[in-house]
Each structure stands twice: as C-alpha cells, then as structure tokens.
Amino acid sequence: MLKTTPLNAAHRVLGARMVDFGGWDMPVNYGSQIEEHHAVRRDAGMFDVSHMLAIDVRGPGARDFLRRSLANNVDRLRTPGRALYSCMLNRAGGVIDDLIAYFFAEEFFRLVVNAGRAEDDLAWLESMKERQGAAPELLPRRDLAMIAVQGPRARERVWQALPGTRVPTEALQSFHCAQIGELTLARTGYTGEDGYEIMLPGPRAEALWQQLFGCGVKPCGLGARDTLRLEAGMNLWGQDMDEQVSPLDAGLAWTVDLASGRDFVGKAALLAHPQRLRLLGLVLTEPGGVLRSHQKLATAHGVGEVTSGTFSPTLQRSIALARVPMEVETGALAQVSVRGKQLEAKLVQPPFVRKGKILVN
Numbered sequence: 001m002l003k004t005t006p007l008n009a010a011h012r013v014l015g016a017r018m019v020d021f022g023g024w025d026m027p028v029n030y031g032s033q034i035e036e037h038h039a040v041r042r043d044a045g046m047f048d049v050s051h052m053l054a055i056d057v058r059g060p061g062a063r064d065f066l067r068r069s070l071a072n073n074v075d076r077l078r079t080p081g082r083a084l085y086s087c088m089l090n091r092a093g094g095v096i097d098d099l100i101a102y103f104f105a106e107e108f109f110r111l112v113v114n115a116g117r118a119e120d121d122l123a124w125l126e127s128m129k130e131r132q133g134a135a136p137e138l139l140p141r142r143d144l145a146m147i148a149v150q151g152p153r154a155r156e157r158v159w160q161a162l163p164g165t166r167v168p169t170e171a172l173q174s175f176h177c178a179q180i181g182e183l184t185l186a187r188t189g190y191t192g193e194d195g196y197e198i199m200l201p202g203p204r205a206e207a208l209w210q211q212l213f214g215c216g217v218k219p220c221g222l223g224a225r226d227t228l229r230l231e232a233g234m235n236l237w238g239q240d241m242d243e244q245v246s247p248l249d250a251g252l253a254w255t256v257d258l259a260s261g262r263d264f265v266g267k268a269a270l271l272a273h274p275q276r277l278r279l280l281g282l283v284l285t286e287p288g289g290v291l292r293s294h295q296k297l298a299t300a301h302g303v304g305e306v307t308s309g310t311f312s313p314t315l316q317r318s319i320a321l322a323r324v325p326m327e328v329e330t331g332a333l334a335q336v337s338v339r340g341k342q343l344e345a346k347l348v349q350p351p352f353v354r355k356g357k358i359l360v361n
Contacts (some may be wrong), residue, residue: 002025005051005145006050006203007147007203007206008191013014014030015030018036022115022116024115025046025220027219027222028222028223029221029223031212032102034313035318036221037220037224040179040193041152041193041353043153043215044149045149045217046212046217047148047150048209049146049147050144050146050205051117052112052114052115052118053111053121053122053140053142054111054146054199055112055139056137057108057110058137059107060133060135061107062109062136065128066109066138067264068128069085071086071256071267072257074101074263077101079176080113081102082101082103083097083186084103084160085100086101086255087247087255088121088124088265089247089267089270090243090265090300091161092270093247093266094243094244094249095241095243095245096117098252099112100188106169110141112146112197117237119236125333128265141243143202144199145204146197147197147198147200147208147209147212149196149198150190150191150228151194152192152356154194155169155195157212157215158198160213160215163348168180168185171230173187177345182201182204184200186198186199190225190229191225191228192233192234192351193354200281206293214293220325226310227310227313230312230352231314231352232350232351233351235251240307240308246269249275249323250279251278251350253275258270277304278325278328279321279322281321281347281349281351281352282297282309282319282323282336282345282347282348282349283319283352284344285319286343288338289339290318291309291338292309292310292320293308296324296335297336297337298335299324299325299328301328303325304325305322307321309321314352314353315352315358321350322347330349331346332347333345333349
C-alpha cells in the first residue's frame with residue numbers, strides 16, 4: 001500500500017493526477033505541467049514535499065557526529081538558523097544521499113533527506129553512531145509536513161497567507177531559516193527561484209495549503225518540480241549521482257570540504273581518486289528529439305553520458321546534464337544519440353535558468 005502525505009486528500013480534491021513515486025502516492029500535475037512550471041518562474045507555485053524526511057540530531061556531540069558524517073563542514077554553521085547543503089558519502093566516496101543540514105543550537109541540528117533514501121539514510125546514520133560511539137539522538141520527524149512555496153512572488157504570498165511571518169523572515173538570507181511557533185520557514189528550494197520551504201505539524205498542513213491557494217499560489221506537481229530543478233542545474237539522486245558516483249564527478253565538488261584537517265567518511269577515497277569527469281549542461285541545437293538520461297554523446301575528447309534530460313519550458317528546447325571527459329570545454333559541440341538519430345548539442349555551464357533569467361545562449 002502506498003504511503004500518503006497529510007495533503008493527499010487536498011491533491012485529489014484539486015483533480016491531481018497521482019502516481020507511485022518511490023512508494024508514495026504523489027501528484028505529478030494538476031492539469032498542465034507547463035502552466036505549473038511557468039507559474040513558479042513568473043509568480044508563485046507550491047509543492048507538497050512532505051514525503052521527504054526531517055531527522056533531528058539532538059544531544060551532546062551532535063556537531064562532532066555530523067563533522068564525521070557529512071562531506072561538507074558543519075563548522076560553517078555557527079549562527080542559529082543557518083543551513084548547509086551537503087552529501088553523505090560511503091567509504092568508496094560514492095553519494096549515499098544529498099541533504100540540507102539546519103543548525104538551531106549546539107545540541108540541535110536537523111537534516112532533511114530525500115524520500116526514497118530516508119530509510120537507508122537512517123540506517124547509515126545509526127551505523128555511524130555505533131562506529132563513533134557518538135551520543136546524539138536521531139529523531140525521524142514523521143509528524144512534520146513540508147510545503148515548498150517558490151517563485152518571484154512566493155515570499156509575499158506566504159506573508160499574505162501567514163501575516164505573522166513577515167517581520168521574522170523579511171530580512172532572512174538564502175540558506176537561513178526562522179522558527180516561528182510550530183513553523184519553520186527556510187529560504188531554500190529546488191527550483192532556482194526564491195521562496196520558502198515550510199515545515200509544520202502534519203495536522204496543520206491542509207489548512208496552510210488552502211490559505212496559500214486562496215492567496216493565488218498555484219499547486220504544482222512532481223513533473224514541474226523536475227523541469228524546474230533541471231533548468232536550475234540541480235542534481236537528482238539516482239540520476240546525476242548515486243552510491244557509485246563521486247561528488248567530484250557529479251559537479252558537487254563545491255559541497256565537499258577537502259581542505260580542512262577534518263576527517264569524514266569518504267574523504268580518503270576522494271583524495272586517492274581525484275575528479276575524472278565533468279558535469280556540464282547540454283542544449284539541443286536542432287529539433288527532432290528530447291534529451292533523456294543514459295543517452296550517449298560523442299565529444300572531441302571521448303564519450304559522455306546524459307544523466308538527466310527534459311524539454312525546457314523556459315528555453316523552449318531540450319536540455320540536459322551530462323558527465324563528460326575532463327578535457328571537454330563549455331561552448332564545444334557534441335553529437336547525442338536520440339532514438340537512433342545523431343543530434344547536435346552545445347555544452348554549457350549550468351544553470352540554464354535562475355530567478356527567471358535564461359543564463360545560456
């Protein structure tokens with residue numbers, strides 16, 4: 001039986017097309033996926049992301065535990081409310097999952113992990129506790145729901161729906177959050193647009209969803225979420241990286257702290273096996289197909305592979321992320337095999353779109 005979020009009934013009332021997403025009953029769209037995509041780029045849209053799991057790390061030694069467990073350095077988190085994007089790596093340097101870590105107090109951090117990896121992540125973190133002899137408690141917060149409100153007008157729509165949140169969050173910077181009663185508003189997202197990811201008790205989620213809907217925020221499904229994140233050049237676990245792929249080869253070197261003396265799981269493997277591939281963007285330069293994962297591309301320096309691909313509603317052409325040989329430079333052309341045809345594509349530096357602006361030619 002599929003798992004459901006506290007917003008399942010609300011999705012069905014709105015006529016959402018529901019699909020099995022990693023064991024969860026989730027909305028893929030509410031009609032036009034393209035309209036949902038444009039709503040986020042031009043105004044404000046909202047996503048039910050309650051299938052993702054928040055894990056509270058509480059107690060003495062919480063920071064030391066995360067210093068060993070995450071590839072990015074939680075020592076950067078000193079101001080309450082600050083957040084950090086990171087990967088968790090296995091001993092071979094592969095990506096177990098990517099996540100956001102929030103710092104609330106010296107003995108209170110929160111990790112938000114991907115839904116499809118939640119149980120594996122929890123098991124791995126528990127095994128890390130045993131290896132380290134660490135004291136902090138791991139508390140899966142399955143009582144929380146999460147709603148992501150994204151777009152150039154997202155923040156003002158949230159303030160309209162929740163007037164008491166404006167003053168505490170108006171000066172909130174990117175990758176910071178504020179706790180307001182039972183709500184946590186984080187200025188983070190997975191679309192390349194501004195907005196908040198709101199964590200709140202599950203029983204309150206439907207009322208907030210209806211308040212936001214009444215303020216003109218468009219409900220959006222998994223389909224638009226994927227085209228938006230790809231335009232924003234954001235990785236997806238299971239496509240752009242996994243347990244066999246180094247974060248260095250997945251375009252995530254900026255999230256890995258190799259410079260400090262801190263040790264973490266996977267560091268020795270990354271130092272022993274430096275970056276071998278680049279993750280670049282592709283823009284199809286001719287009609288006739290859509291770029292999809294696992295398609296092969298020929299470059300002047302060897303063969304690469306598409307990791308994620310789609311049709312971009314903003315660019316009105318097909319785009320992709322692809323792992324290619326290190327020697328390949330942006331601006332170069334490649335031939336991509338699309339359903340038996342060789343189509344030309346240009347290699348670019350992602351992101352393709354951020355904050356409503358097209359960033360590639």
